[in-house]
Amino acid sequence: xxxxxxxxxxxxxxxxxxxxxxxxxxxxxxxxxxxxxxxxxxxxxxxxxxxxxxxxxxxxxxxxxxxxxxxxxxxxxxxxxxxxxxxxxxxxxxxxxxxxxxxxxxxxxxxxxxxxxxxxxxxxxxxxxxxxxxxxx
Numbered sequence: 001x002x003x004x005x006x007x008x009x010x011x012x013x014x015x016x017x018x019x020x021x022x023x024x025x026x027x028x029x030x031x032x033x034x035x036x037x038x039x040x041x042x043x044x045x046x047x048x049x050x051x052x053x054x055x056x057x058x059x060x061x062x063x064x065x066x067x068x069x070x071x072x073x074x075x076x077x078x079x080x081x082x083x084x085x086x087x088x089x090x091x092x093x094x095x096x097x098x099x100x101x102x103x104x105x106x107x108x109x110x111x112x113x114x115x116x117x118x119x120x121x122x123x124x125x126x127x128x129x130x131x132x133x134x135x136x137x
Contacts, residue, residue, distance in 0.1 A: 006074070007075075009049075009071075009075050009077060012046065014035070016032045016033050016035070017032065017033070018030050018031065018032045019031060019032070039051075039087070039090060039091055039094065040086070040087050040090050040091075043083075043086070043087065043090075044083070045083070045087050049087075050087045050088075050090075050091055053067060053084055053087060053088065054088065054091055057088060064081045064084045064085055064088070065081050067084060068080065068081050068084060
């Protein structure tokens with residue numbers, strides 16, 4: 001029997017202990033452990049929520065306004081589109097080095113002609129390949 005358990009959203013409170021050295025001459029400086037790296041620093045969304053938003057946006061083609069409406073309807077969470085958009089933009093900025101590597105890999109080929117599809121000269125191969133320039137980076 002196949003069953004489903006709907007997604008569960010919850011607020012996670014992270015408490016970091018603050019410590020001070022009483023033997024120090026300046027009375028002890030209060031320090032706390034550094035927070036781990038996150039996709040959106042000082043944001044209200046966890047990494048799992050940001051990844052879920054990205055998957056729904058780019059894999060399921062679900063716009064941000066619909067995601068916000070679904071969160072409100074299904075879970076009672078009021079999350080603005082600007083918050084979701086900021087998370088998507090930060091994640092996109094983190095992926096810029098990946099896009100640069102992909103672009104460099106595509107540009108290493110010599111494109112002979114382009115009329116919707118391009119004939120590509122591939123080094124060390126006798127037959128030319130086809131390249132469909134539909135990837136915009």
